[in-house]
Amino acid sequence: MKPNFETIIGLEVHAELETRSKMFCGCPVVDSTEAKPNIAVCPVCAGMPGSLPVVNQQAVEYALKVALALECQINNTSIFARKNYFYPDLPKGYQISQYESPLAHHGHLKIRTQSGEKNIRIRRVHMEEDTGKLTHIPPNNGKPGYSLIDLNRAGVPLLEIVSEPDIRSAEEARSYAVTLRTLLRYLGVNSGDMQKGVIRIEPNVSIRPIGSSEFYTRTEIKNLNSFRALERAVAYEIQRQQNLFRQGKTIVQQTMGWDESHQKTFPQRTKEEEEDYRYFPEPDIPPLVIEDEWIERIRAALPELPAAKYKRFIKTYRLSSDDADLLISAQSISNYFESTVSTCPDIPPRTVANWITGELFGLINQRNITFEDIKILPRELSALLSLLHHGEINTNTAKAVLTEMFETGNDPKTIVSKSGLNQISNIAQIAKIIHDVIAANPKELETYLNGKETVSQWFFGQVMRGTGGKANPKIVKAELNRQLLELKRKQ
């Protein structure tokens, strides 16, 4: 069936900036999912009268890094503004944000989609402060519900990155979010841990009949804590809106929540109109002036960004798109790959890539640890691959050795020689083993000599089992065939 609707998606991403202290005060930034409540709060971030905010220089620097990596235009003068709304997670009754004259605007981010590369325009990047954390206690036995407020997170520097509505599907929304998160991690400004909420992705979704160029009512989806939830929630919301549209019902502009257990969106609250926030310039903070010299210094210090690294990996190392994608997903991984490759120049980079994205990632996923936790050094991985490459061990042994390296941190040569895992490639030794196996099984030999040649497979299995899989299979096969044919001839 031909789709009758086009989907229009824009994404708002809030990313905490990993500074040591908060945006407007010296309170330390603590892990708000682990720290005891209210241990990092002062009069400024508690919104006490008479306190004054002072902008954190590092937060501005981090924000500029992101804005430049997104190829934005930077406003040399940007203005902080008060966004007014009353909610208990906001102690001042307003959030210091930016409205007119944000830090940066007009950027773009290239994402990869099934149909190739796509450019998503960035509308604006601005700085603001995070809110406190609420714990809602539901009504119980006739006692009314209430909320508890922890202000550790209140005032943590937050970057808001707003895309233009250039995204057309749930898959593209996911790709945009993944690409942006990788970028933030490369820049060292955000860990990208969605479970901890240091990065929050809020898609706004609307649909329109194909051929129409106007924008219809959109809904915003909140509390998505994984990329999978993002993709599913957007897909669900598209479907919900299409159903409403077909039934001639109205789509209400509202904020939707995502119910993970039922895999559906549900209305949270009707959204305040922008004018309801009554934005006005923050009187306590003068305009933020950013000299070109500062911008250029940050631009010059930007690391190689994921998109450039992806292209370089494919070109230089002849990797598949999938492998390149996996390897560039974090700098720790791409650095590991390049270190390994540089220490074993005779092994094709593609082989190294396969061992990292296949075996090593498999072990990491099984143990549920992160890549940074692995004990195997790049030069130890390349030593293992060299043993394999030079035929001293076979592939299965190499996998077993890798697992032991992973567990113990021992180097591969020690493991191989200690446990006698060396592959038997010595022809004389193998010939002797084969001779013994044949001699010990006269019945099978007779069957073979009577014309049932598949018995040679059985002999092969016996030899391999007898050597604990250490015999070089190619040599075994050749030598076994030689000996059997010899016996046949002598018949």
Place this chain on the structure above:
Amino acid sequence: MKLSRKQVEHIANLARLSLSAKEITQFQEQLSSILDYFEQLQDLDTNDILPTTRVLSIPCRLRTDYPTASLPLDDLLMNAPDTENDQFRVPQILP
């Protein structure tokens, strides 16, 4: 410029205030007179003046990213009407 009752109710709702009918009338008048006062600014000719957010030309001072001491918990919660588990306790806002 006279604010309607509906506008006053809307503003009160944004501030999470519930007003009596009498108070709405009272604030309708007071808020309207504040707006009228600011209306006087419309008489000024601002054609040759750049949009300004501040009149003082002090640049924005930036702070080094260095953590300093926060408030002791007792001091932070001292004036809270209600607390529980070292947190501020407030009536439920969302249903």
